[in-house]
Amino acid sequence: MIELYYWPTPNGHKVTLFLEEAGLEYRIHPVNIGTGAQFEPDFLAISPNNKMPAIVDTAPADGGAPQSVFESGAILLYLAEKTGRFLPADARGRIEALEWLFWQMAGLGPMNGQYGHFQVYAPEKIPYAIERYTREAERLLGVLDKRLAGRAFIAGDDYTIADMAAYPWINAYDKAPLDLAPFPDVRRWQAVIAARPATQRAWALTKEVNPDAGKPMSDEEKALLFGQGAKRD
Template sequence: MIDLYYWTTPNGHKITIFLEETGLEYTLKPVNISAGQQFEDSFLNISPNNKIPAIVDRRPDDGGKPFSIFESGAILEYLSEKTGRLMPPDLRDRWQAIQWLHWQMGGFGPMLGQNHHFKQYAPEKLPYAIERYDKEAERLYGVLDDQLRDKDYIAGEYSIADIATYPWARLHERHGVDLKDLPNVARWLNTMAERPAVKRAYAKADTINTQATVSDESKAILFGQGRRK
């Protein structure tokens, strides 16, 4: 039913976790972003921003032709609506989940991505950039810890907000974040990691991308692209 164009990144993991949680039929279509496959015309027709993940719903609910969606947050909202799963039915609870999904999409993911980039991949270590994103990572993890203080899950019950946030938060060591002062995040991470669907999603990832290193060639593909003409 769902073709998932995917690579083993935090944003890619969001969608495999959702699909494993719901049991929705899907086919993985690996897109090796280190090899530049995201720039092939066949993929750009589905994801014009040349980013994974993207999906094609072969049986959309309107009964029409196959329907493609890009952007991981939009995909999660679409699949949640399609399945009626992982989104609270109550108005207030539903908007709790939606706003925390957007918090992840607009801040937690992009800022942590920059944090990791400037510490791990930048050819020149820029103290200002490293400090700026370290401080933002500290702030964002603190926001998450505060939200989880009296909740098992981010929006109260398990939802797409948790699915969106977990693949980034599990990389806290890369972000220079120590969980000793974030007990609620630590508890939540352990709970998420034990979910069978999460385990299945990461087990699939291990079979797809077996190359852990990033080469100079792949860096040029991943980080050196301007507008493509």
């Protein structure tokens, strides 16, 4: 059993995409990041960076005690190795998939996150920040579009954890959509993944777990998410 600590955000969706594709048995523990559930001691014990998602595998491959994993990229890699799925077995294919997994973790996710923050959540419009992160988000879409030219998926013909990591971060902000018209291969790839039954099941969890998804955030919720500092006991 995979115990999944989750909230329906782009990073949360990565893990449900894998679990639904692989058909692994899992149980969701909602982590409402708008109410500060990510700071509760029990959650910090498995995710010390106070970010979700995180998992606890109650039946790890080594037969030992339950294994906890935090960071969405590490979770995808752990689950791929556990199941032997969605990560190429050959060395070169594996490296390609991991390159693009880490590209998402270091680039597409953080930069699109900053784009969304300054476009949607910031208390004031800062033109420099908006332009800076819009241009970077568009640059990364261009990188992905070139990569997908002539390929079904990011690492080649097969769907992998690289695709699962990147897909939720393509136009993650309904209130600030990026123009995908210049990126035909991204649009083609996005449509193929969106049509997968497992993707549809994963996205259906959004309203089940958070019925208020899509509603404006309160000032209190924003303060919890964006006002964190270095707290010491």
